[in-house]
Amino acid sequence: MDRNTAGATATDAPASGARRHRELSLKTNFSWTLVGQVIYTACQWAMLVVLAKLGSPEMVGRFALAFAVTAPVIMLTNLQLRAVQATDAREEYPFDQYFALRLITSSAAILVIAGIAAFSGYKSAVAWVIVAVGLAKTSESISDIIHGLAQQREQMDRIAISLVIKGTVSLAALAIVIYATKNLIAGTLALAISWAVVFATYDLRIVPDILVGKRRSRRTRRRTLRPEWNRPKLLRLAVLSLPLGVTMMLISLNANIPRYFVERFSGERELGIFAAMSYLMVAGSTVVAALSQSATPRMARHFADGDAKAFTLLLGKLSAMGAIVGLLGVVIAAVAGKWLLTVFYGPVYAQQTAVFVWIATATGLSYIQSFLGCGMTAARCFKVQAPLIGGAVIITAGLSLWLMPGLGLLGAAIAVTVSTAALTLGTFAVDVVAIRAMGEER
Numbered sequence: 001m002d003r004n005t006a007g008a009t010a011t012d013a014p015a016s017g018a019r020r021h022r023e024l025s026l027k028t029n030f031s032w033t034l035v036g037q038v039i040y041t042a043c044q045w046a047m048l049v050v051l052a053k054l055g056s057p058e059m060v061g062r063f064a065l066a067f068a069v070t071a072p073v074i075m076l077t078n079l080q081l082r083a084v085q086a087t088d089a090r091e092e093y094p095f096d097q098y099f100a101l102r103l104i105t106s107s108a109a110i111l112v113i114a115g116i117a118a119f120s121g122y123k124s125a126v127a128w129v130i131v132a133v134g135l136a137k138t139s140e141s142i143s144d145i146i147h148g149l150a151q152q153r154e155q156m157d158r159i160a161i162s163l164v165i166k167g168t169v170s171l172a173a174l175a176i177v178i179y180a181t182k183n184l185i186a187g188t189l190a191l192a193i194s195w196a197v198v199f200a201t202y203d204l205r206i207v208p209d210i211l212v213g214k215r216r217s218r219r220t221r222r223r224t225l226r227p228e229w230n231r232p233k234l235l236r237l238a239v240l241s242l243p244l245g246v247t248m249m250l251i252s253l254n255a256n257i258p259r260y261f262v263e264r265f266s267g268e269r270e271l272g273i274f275a276a277m278s279y280l281m282v283a284g285s286t287v288v289a290a291l292s293q294s295a296t297p298r299m300a301r302h303f304a305d306g307d308a309k310a311f312t313l314l315l316g317k318l319s320a321m322g323a324i325v326g327l328l329g330v331v332i333a334a335v336a337g338k339w340l341l342t343v344f345y346g347p348v349y350a351q352q353t354a355v356f357v358w359i360a361t362a363t364g365l366s367y368i369q370s371f372l373g374c375g376m377t378a379a380r381c382f383k384v385q386a387p388l389i390g391g392a393v394i395i396t397a398g399l400s401l402w403l404m405p406g407l408g409l410l411g412a413a414i415a416v417t418v419s420t421a422a423l424t425l426g427t428f429a430v431d432v433v434a435i436r437a438m439g440e441e442r
Contacts, residue, residue, distance in 0.1 A: 029156040029294040036160025037289050043167030045279050047191075050175045051184075052276060052345045059184055061272030062126055065263055066133040066188065068256040069120075070113050074137045075252040077109040078102070080244030082148030083377050084237075086293075087300035093237050095149050095211065100227030101234050101241075102145040110138045125185065132188035139195040143203045149210055154297055158206050165202055170194040243382040250389035254396050254419060258412035261400045266408060274409050276345050277356045281333075281363040287325055288367045291318055292374045299378035308438040311378070315431065318371040326364020333360035358413035362420045369424040372431050379434040388430065392423040 051060045085098050113134030117127040143162065150158040173190040181187070263271045295318060302311040332340075333356050341350040376385060396419040403411030 032157040032160040033294050036163035040163035040167035043171040054178050057269045057272035061268035064275030066129045068259040069130050070134045072249045072252040073112050076245050076249035077105040078141050079241035080248050082144050084241050085148040086151040086297050096228035106138045106141050128185045129188050136192035136195050139199050143199045146203045166198045247385035247389050250393050254393045257396045261404050288370050296374050303379050315375045322367035322371045326367045330360045333357045355409045355413045362417040365420040372427040375431045388426045392419045395419040
């Protein structure tokens with residue numbers, strides 16, 4: 001069987017049949033996604049606890065700085081292909097093309113990250129941690145495009161299993177190496193290796209079953225996983241996705257700008273405290289991410305069908321859920337924040353309870369904005385997102401420069417809160433316009 005025949009067998013007729021047979025309900029997908037996200041996020045948070053308990057605030061800060069430096073690069077080069085793929089309800093581009101483009105952009109990402117580490121002026125110890133985190137994130141980005149295929153086919157159980165394996169293995173690797181060596185570079189390299197192993201041993205192996213819905217021979221499986229290097233189509237896909245990539249880069253910058261300023265104005269120790277407090281709020285983010293990933297393909301179908309009522313109803317339910325979870329987080333931070341920071345990190349962290357409450361407020365607003373942003377993506381409103389986030393970046397940077405010299409970490413938290421509020425209002429306005437346009441077309 002030649003390659004063209006194999007491609008048609010893998011991606012055309014059987015794919016739609018597999019979708020009808022294997023597609024899970026929204027409730028089941030949400031349950032699987034929630035389980036996977038809870039365990040994976042808990043493992044990532046536990047990494048900070050390990051560094052805080054076995055290391056120091058400076059080590060936590062260095063680790064957080066590496067993620068803050070690499071995140072915008074990864075977000076830009078990822079081009080948000082997973083969201084484009086998940087909302088590609090008509091399957092205009094096959095998986096082989098998404099996979100090929102992600103390989104290209106991930107290769108570019110690690111080169112850019114290495115350049116930043118080499119020429120940005122960071123100490124060598126920090127630069128090597130940045131490179132190690134870049135390797136880990138590059139591996140994760142390739143897994144992410146496979147997860148996008150599973151999300152498109154509404155098979156979130158496969159993603160959940162991958163996240164559970166990745167989270168537990170990487171936490172164990174980091175903890176063991178840090179305990180044995182007290183060396184952050186070695187620990188982050190262990191993290192990168194563990195993510196690469198999970199990609200090679202699990203993520204790659206599930207692709208054929210998702211595509212065709214049944215087990216295939218080893219020969220066919222190898223051919224199914226071959227990227228499609230069709231330059232015109234890859235270029236069109238890149239152009240389509242570039243606005244989302246820029247948008248995600250700006251979102252990442254908006255989240256990390258305060259961390260850059262904290263590191264410059266106050267040092268790695270204060271950055272470690274700020275990052276640890278921020279990550280303690282990810283419990284709600286886990287629920288939001290699970291709902292968003294499960295509901296986005298469904299909203300995309302409503303939009304493609306011109307069903308404004310169903311689209312609006314689902315978006316409203318999700319946004320209300322985000323508001324409830326966010327309010328709960330603020331209450332917990334205000335009532336039990338000092339106790340939580342002491343138990344999980346230590347008394348040094350508990351001295352910043354007021355900052356913690358502001359971070360909780362910003363996080364709650366981000367839950368609402370995240371759901372509204374899913375509405376924008378499902379409605380294929382790609383081009384407007386970059387200017388919207390760009391405005392938020394300007395607000396964050398301006399407020400950080402203005403407030404942090406006098407208020408320190410509190411100024412950073414206030415800057416994030418105000419910027420997130422503005423972004424939420426802007427996203428809501430875009431969704432309203434998209435819904436009205438949908439109703440008029442119908």
